[in-house]
Amino acid sequence: MAIRIALHHQTSYRFDHPVSASPHVIRLRPAPHTRTPIHAYSLNIEPAEHFINWMQDPFGNFQARLVFPEKIRELKVTVDVIAEMTVINPFDFFVEDYADHYPFAYTATLTQELAPYLVIEENGPLLKRWVAGLSRDPERIVDFLVEINWRLNQDIGYVIRMEPGVQTGEETLTKRSGSCRDSAWLLVQILRHLGLAARFVSGYLIQLTADLKSLDGPSGPEADFTDLHAWAEVFIPGAGWIGLDPTSGLFAGEGHIPLACTPSPPSAAPVTGCTDECEVEFGFEMRISRVHEDPRVTKPYSEAQWQAIEALGRQVDQKLMTGDVRLTMGGEPTFVSIDDMDGAEWTVAAVGPTKRKLAGRLLKKLRTRYAPNGFLHYSQGKWYPGESLPRWALSCYWRSDGLPLWHDPRWIADDETPQGFGPEQAQTFAAELTRRLGVSPQRLIPGYEDVYYYLWKERTLPVNVDPLKFDLKDDEERRRLAILLERGLNQVTGYALPLRWDPAASENGWRSGPWALRREHLYLIPGDSPMGYRLPLSALPWVGETDRNIPHPQSLFEFRTALGDAHGEVMRRYSEFLRGSLEPPHGSEIQEQPAVDHSAVIHTTLCVEPRDGNIYVFMPPLERLEQYLDLLACVEQTAADLQMPVLVEGYPPPSDWRLRKFAVTPDPGVIEVNIHPAGSWDELKQNIEGLYEDARQSRLGTEKFMLDGRHTGTGGGNHVTLGGATPSDSPFLRRPELLRSLISYWQHHPSLSTLFSGLFIGPTSQAPRIDEARNDSLYELEIAFQQLPPGEAPQPWLVDRLLRNLLVDLSGNTHRAEFCIDKLYSPDSAMGRLGLVEMRAFEMPPHARMSLMQMLLLRGLVARFWEQPYPNRGLVRWGTRIHDQFMLPHYVWADFKDVMADLRQTGYPFESEWFLPFFEFRFPHYGDVTQCDIQLELRQALEPWHVLGEEQALGGTARYVDSSVERMQVKVSGMTGERHVVACNGRRVPLRPTGVEGEFVAGVRYRAWQPPSALHPTIPVHAPLVFDLVDTWNQRSIGGCTYHVMHPGGRNSETFPVNANEAEARRFARFWPYGHTPGTMTAPVEEPNAQFPCTLDLRRR
8 A cells, every 4th residue: 555755856056156165065865764665866957067876874874965166046955865764664673682671772883883872972951850750760762762852853843944053952942942953962962961872863864744634633734745854863772773853752653854964963954064155046946746656545535536436326226216126225334443442342352341331422423423313222133152141232213204303302311411310200200101191199109129149149259258248340241230239239220000902991002000920029030131131031920921911013014104293192191190180079180000811910100210320211011103202202292390310121112114324233253333224326425424523532443453563444344235215115025136246246257255255264163155165056056046937026935935044154154155135035033134144254344445446336236137138048066276376366357357347348337446445454464576577576465264163162162263264366577488487385375367468476375373273373474475486597596585474583572553553564674675595496386276276286296
């Protein structure tokens, strides 16, 4: 993801009359030790009549000595530099053991060699006082240098000073301000006072505007910037010279290009010389421009490209509208914390200490953006075996017709801000709510924690454990017990109101009733869940299954009328109730409740529970959406009347297309957002861009990094769902051959699976291709395709029944397939008949526009196959080519370009360049080297991961994934196949011609690390990988490169990179453009592998 820049610098002196000029020294050439790659350099001097001599000064700096034989009227120095802004990690260095902590002393040899850099030239009182203020306690040298640099940055303000020369340290400390050269010289003197060798550096500073604005602190310049600059360097044994920039308070990085490094400032001046006395006009110009930018995830597209993509998006929309496709697209993008990527909750665990809080913040931001009149719902989510507690699920609902569902957001409580509500306020709220429902407040039942259970639990604690004390390290039972004992077991937990909808009960439709219990009070089942999940329903009078009034969800295929105004209806009922209460009673003011009748026991309950200082209202299950909205309106109006914000939890509204929703839920290592479907390109763009931005503002990101610097998505995927606004509108149920076309096309083009996938691919992955594991499934799938009718089909169940048992993983799970149809038309339940097809193999794109590009490709393919179905050709038996050729970037990209060409031929002008960001993200470039006009390039390739057998783990068994084997692509250009071969660690790489003259490609599989559980645990790590270009005529290696599977110096990081810049720096640190095998080298023999002809497997002999 390189950015190549062109730096232009011009300094001119115009004299009022011709003058004689002494020899001038120009120090404007990048120094030999600069770490920023310099591709080109040019120095132009005017007047042209001059002599120039390049040399190096005693400190190794390049300098040009100019001699002018004639008098001159003008001196103009012009410099052009082409540099590549490859990310450099300024902390990637080693330190000798004796220098690991400050203070330390240089060895005698080093002291002699560094003598010029240890000379103290200033010794003023302010400087002494500043140095004396530094702690001399032993401290890691890196932390010590960071502290000094940052402190000086805070003490000295930056000013632009045009006067020549450098201020003394005393002047700078007195004024508390100075230019970059003043601060740099002061830092040099401070370091020397501390016994550290330091030198003054003049150079170029390059600062590029950031693609993304920072969330914490400055974001850098608003436009690309360059200037002459000065900083300091300090010598640390083992690390060498380390750049410190006190102007910014940071270490020097790729934007610092040193020109001259000397013991004192005069020797580092850019131009040195003199002329006759005269008047002079000084000119100075510096500018920077970008000459090349690789596609990158932080800025995947130029504005011109994005305008063309948007135009295509609207063109595809028009095609979908013309064809009456009625396509909607949603998905399940995933996010991770940007502050704690190493934490268990962001790697393997489904829940954790911060995930719920961050999810809640994101939920509120999304509600503000998409559903200001929607309501928030907090419920219990999935509960998988092995997890001690169920997961949570946060949702937001709003009406499809745009009318308010929740009128005033003031009455939605903030779960992070306790309101101080307790049992008394809960009782007040519940009593008022019963009046709006038209039921007797006497039906409210206070619920208590089970005293006997917790007293018994207390008696089972160890004798040396205080039951009232706990911390976060204690198990859940311990924490729960301590909290309850501290609160008091005799305190009311909440209030339960038996409630169900019964239109025959009275005009309002709500009925309550008594509960007959064996115990004197309502004691809840022990646990942490909300009160509504812990009601002792089994203790109620027994009723047969056929006699229970169990709510059954309404079919999504049923006709529905438009929703009415639930709030108005509730207000009307309540007004009538108030008017009736003012009249002489003709009976009971509240609806009559039936006598205790065991056959009419109400098993659904509304609960009001004070928890963590807030009021939670637990909603009961209901059959119809109208009933749920009626109850919700009662809750909001009660909250408004009492001015008590509440949180709604419990059962969600019944599934209904008249409501829209999004949900935020936890998954192992990620937060998953179930985004609401969009019916058009513009709506989809609004959804995705808004979601990415709100997630970022909530400190949630879309990318993760491996320890070695590999860049991935979140690991949780970006599952894309395709369907219709209602199940009956689904294009896949209306026209089954559309799904057949997509499946066939995907199978014919493996790049559609590999270019967008995550790291976990292969037969045992969670979204395998249909042909990765069993070839016989292709045979059966071809038969199923023959049974699919052409055109529109009146049987919506047909496509599901024909494909349900074929679109599965190895274990037969329909939810773990690349094309997942478990919610298309499932026979299990109404929630499985949503008309949805889910694409589960997509990895989470790091940028919103990349996600939209992915979605646009799907929309284009749907439009194309709706208009003209894909021919029902036989499926391809790729065999091992899937895990050989199509693991290599070259073949993936070649196949994908065929897809783009096919779409262009059918009237959809997709450009393959729009998917280069995916290519660079999926197959990062490690490095390249050119020897004798032969270029050798290394790129990351794909490698399937294997799920291993079961192993014993805490609480059961576990299955691990072997990710220790990696693959790399070797691509060679300009090679003569009869003369040259490429070897890796002395073994011949099976290069295959690409069809381009002199171009060959192959893959290399190697063991990258050695985990405790892996396939072939006795095979060691293949480190490093040495690539040789072998000249078979001369029997020697003519050059090559080295890829260090582990850090070349053993500095293997223990924490993940914090961002893409650090990850890129780690990747580049592993590649050396040198390191071939010395001496005579015989060309290694070929090692044919019939199953994987394009890949050298270093594990296999």
